[in-house]
Amino acid sequence: MFPRMFDKTSFATVAIVLVLCSAGALAQTDCAEGDGVLDTAAPKTMTVPEVIQKFTAQETKVKQARDHFTYTQDVMVQTLGDKGAVDGQFHEISTISYDDKGKRSEKVTYAEQSTLRGVQLTQEDMEDIRVFMPWILTTDEVGQYTLTYAGQQHVDDLDTYVFHVVPKKEEKNKRYFQGRIWVDNRDFQIVKLCGKSVPDAARPKKNKPMDIRLMFVGYRQLVDGLWFPAYAKVDDTLHFMAQSIHLREIVKLKDYKRAAAAGAAAP
Numbered sequence: 001m002f003p004r005m006f007d008k009t010s011f012a013t014v015a016i017v018l019v020l021c022s023a024g025a026l027a028q029t030d031c032a033e034g035d036g037v038l039d040t041a042a043p044k045t046m047t048v049p050e051v052i053q054k055f056t057a058q059e060t061k062v063k064q065a066r067d068h069f070t071y072t073q074d075v076m077v078q079t080l081g082d083k084g085a086v087d088g089q090f091h092e093i094s095t096i097s098y099d100d101k102g103k104r105s106e107k108v109t110y111a112e113q114s115t116l117r118g119v120q121l122t123q124e125d126m127e128d129i130r131v132f133m134p135w136i137l138t139t140d141e142v143g144q145y146t147l148t149y150a151g152q153q154h155v156d157d158l159d160t161y162v163f164h165v166v167p168k169k170e171e172k173n174k175r176y177f178q179g180r181i182w183v184d185n186r187d188f189q190i191v192k193l194c195g196k197s198v199p200d201a202a203r204p205k206k207n208k209p210m211d212i213r214l215m216f217v218g219y220r221q222l223v224d225g226l227w228f229p230a231y232a233k234v235d236d237t238l239h240f241m242a243q244s245i246h247l248r249e250i251v252k253l254k255d256y257k258r259a260a261a262a263g264a265a266a267p
Contacts, residue, residue, distance in 0.1 A: 028235050028236050028237060029194070029214070029215045029216060029217055029233065029234055029235050029236060030217065030235070031180065031194035031215070031217050033217070034155055034156045035153055035154070035155055036153055036154030036155070037153070037154075038150065038151045038152075038153045038162065039151050039152045039153065040150070040151040041151065041152065042149070043149075043152070043161065043185075048149045051149075051161055051183070051188070052142065052147055052163075054188045055137075055161075055183045055188040055189060055190070056137055056138060056139045056142045057139055057188075058187065058188045058189045059136050059137050059138050059139075059189060059190060060138040060139050060140070061226065062136055062189055062226050062227060062228065063136045063138050065224070065226050066098075066136075066226075066228055066229075067098040067102045068098070068258060068259050069098075069223070069228075069256045069257060069258055069259060070095060070096065070097040070256075070257050070259050071095075071096050071228075071253055071254065071255055071256045071257070072093060072094070072095060072096070072252075072253070072254050072255040073093070073094045073095075073096050073106070073129070073251070073252075073253055074092075074093050074251070074252040074253075074254065075090070075091070075092045075093075075094075075129055075249075075250075075251050076089070076090070076091050076249070076250045076251075077089070077090040077091075077116065077121065077247070077248070077249045078090075078116075078247070078248045078249075079116050079117045079118060079119065079245055079246065079247055079248075080246040080247075080248060081246075084246075087117055088114075088115045088116040088117035088118075089112065089114070089115050089116065090112065090114040090115075090116050090121060091110070091111070091112045092108060092110065092111045092112070093108070093109050093110040093111075094106045094107060094108045094109060095107045095109055096253075097259060098259070104130070106130075117245070118243065118245045119238070119245060119247060124175075124197070124213070127175065127197070128196075128197050128213070128214075128216070129232075129251055131175075131197075132175070132177050132195075132196075132197045132216075133216055133218050133229070133232035133251050134218065134229030134232070134253060135177045135190075135193060135218070135229075136190070136229070137165075137177075137181070137190065143168075144167055144168060144176065145165050145166065145167055145168060145176070145177075146165070146166050146167075146168050147163045147164070147165055148163060148164040148165075148166075149161070149162075149163055150162040150163060150164055150180070152185070153182065155182050155191065155192055158182075158184050158185075158191055159184070159185045159186075160182040160183055160184055160185060160191060160192070161182070161183045161185055162180060162181070162182055162183075163180065163181050163183065164179075164180055165177060165178060165179060165180065165181055165195070166178050167198065170198065170199050175197045175198065175199070176197065176198050176199075177193075177195055177196075177197060177198075178195050178196060178197075178198045179193060179194050179195015179196060179215075180193065180194050180195060181193045184227065187226075187227060189220070189226065189227040190220065190227065191219070191220050191227050192217070192218065192219050192220070193217070193218045194215070194216070194217040194218070195215065195216070196213050196214060196215045196216065197213050198213065200212075200213055212238060214234045214236050214247070214249070215234065215236065216232050216233060216234045216249070217232065217233055218231065218232035218233075219231045219232075223256045224258070228253070228256060229253050230252070230253050230254065231250075231251070231252055231253070232249075232250070232251040233248075233249065233250050233251075234247065234248065234249035234250075235247075235248050235249075
């Protein structure tokens, strides 16, 4: 998230760079909503490595299956005033599809003129929306991460295994997920995640804006027997020397429809 502020005398045309007075953001996103008490006991019917092997195999199936669906991506980003009233907004709706090689295509069907106050969306923000909020941990990617078993937890109506996830190392010009995941103990698929993309941006040089990565919580829904990404939320307050900005972001992934079979006539 790219913070900025406008000079009142410039009618919001000239950006004035803000200097952070604290370490980026004071997290408010509620990762614990719907969670029961964490039981740190080990899994009863299999080892932790077996759980990881089983759920990453299922996650691979989720990714492969999702590449054969179209769906709607609804992105709403809002800035809120002191009393919680919306004072700026970005809203964009897109139709998402994949070709026969799994390449993602995005067609914008609705877009408002952004009125966000004090921040602007960056390419990295959009990558968070496209890649990390609907993050899927496949067998091809699990080797890049260290997964630490935290325990078992009841989440809404599901019983889950909880893992902490951090990248083993961070390669230059590459981003990773860092946070927690909740894995359904029957379907062995991620049903909830809470975290952020890393690495964090380096502190900017003088008179350069700061790009801040925010914590999000995401949930999935059952689609044809598999848990597909469905919803993600950010609720954070960014603190600067001149002001604080309350930011709310909601991403909905909905209207999943199986795509036409390969070889079908193009519309």
